[in-house]
Amino acid sequence: MVVDKARNAAKVEELNALYRAASPQTVLRAALEAFPGKIALVSSFGAESAVLLHMAAQIDKTVPVLFIETGMLFGQTLDYRKSLTQALGLTDVRDIRPDPAELAANDPKNDLYKTSTDACCDLRKVRPLDAVTAGLDAWVTGRKRFQAATRANLAVFELTDEGQVKVNPLANWGKAELDAYTAEHQLPAHPLVAFGYPSIGCWPCTQPVEEGQDARAGRWAGSEKTECGIHVSRAS
Numbered sequence: 001m002v003v004d005k006a007r008n009a010a011k012v013e014e015l016n017a018l019y020r021a022a023s024p025q026t027v028l029r030a031a032l033e034a035f036p037g038k039i040a041l042v043s044s045f046g047a048e049s050a051v052l053l054h055m056a057a058q059i060d061k062t063v064p065v066l067f068i069e070t071g072m073l074f075g076q077t078l079d080y081r082k083s084l085t086q087a088l089g090l091t092d093v094r095d096i097r098p099d100p101a102e103l104a105a106n107d108p109k110n111d112l113y114k115t116s117t118d119a120c121c122d123l124r125k126v127r128p129l130d131a132v133t134a135g136l137d138a139w140v141t142g143r144k145r146f147q148a149a150t151r152a153n154l155a156v157f158e159l160t161d162e163g164q165v166k167v168n169p170l171a172n173w174g175k176a177e178l179d180a181y182t183a184e185h186q187l188p189a190h191p192l193v194a195f196g197y198p199s200i201g202c203w204p205c206t207q208p209v210e211e212g213q214d215a216r217a218g219r220w221a222g223s224e225k226t227e228c229g230i231h232v233s234r235a236s
């Protein structure tokens with residue numbers, strides 16, 4: 001599909017003007033209405049994923065939800081993906097997996113992360129998600145400004161260099177709002193949160209964090225890497 005970058009740029013401007021300070025629910029509803037049939041949520045079913053998934057389920061339980069199953073996730077995440085999907089009544093959660101032939105060629109021993117986390121994330125996350133989102137005008141993420149210094153300027157609606165729209169309904173929310181929403185709706189927590197993991201990815205690249213650290217400090221700890229690549233522009 002050829003993305004209409006000019007049209008999406010105009011939409012981003014219009015939607016930010018209308019909704020940059022709106023509630024996450026209003027932003028999410030506006031996004032789903034703006035891109036009917038051409039939008040999906042991307043969820044890691046991680047520590048804070050239940051909030052956005054619950055909001056989506058209140059609007060439309062059939063909204064597509066893309067879950068990147070890298071093959072390196074914690075067993076607790078896979079269990080949580082199943083139980084939370086069922087609890088929220090979401091009917092279209094899709095497991096997005098790396099291409100088996102590419103895995104066999106590039107990471108036959110499942111240890112590429114030891115020598116190149118960038119290559120491993122590209123193989124297991126970026127390429128599989130690109131293949132699915134290429135047919136979309138927009139996708140929704142759970143990113144928030146407070147999560148890390150690198151996300152401090154996150155907009156509610158963003159235009160990627162590829163011409164697609166990324167929607168961040170929770171950009172304005174802090175931990176207090178997330179906790180209050182979770183408590184109000186009695187949302188189940190990811191099992192690893194209780195063990196000090198405020199941000200949860202693949203098991204080789206995720207550690208618990210200390211009190212006062214960025215929520216994402218336990219991701220690729222000890223390296224310069226802060227993002228897996230799915231939120232980094234790849235346009236040439």
Ligand code: SF4
Nearest residue numbers: 117120121124202205
């Ligand atoms: S987070 Fe780690 S294990 Fe997961 S895809 Fe990236 S480098 Fe590989």
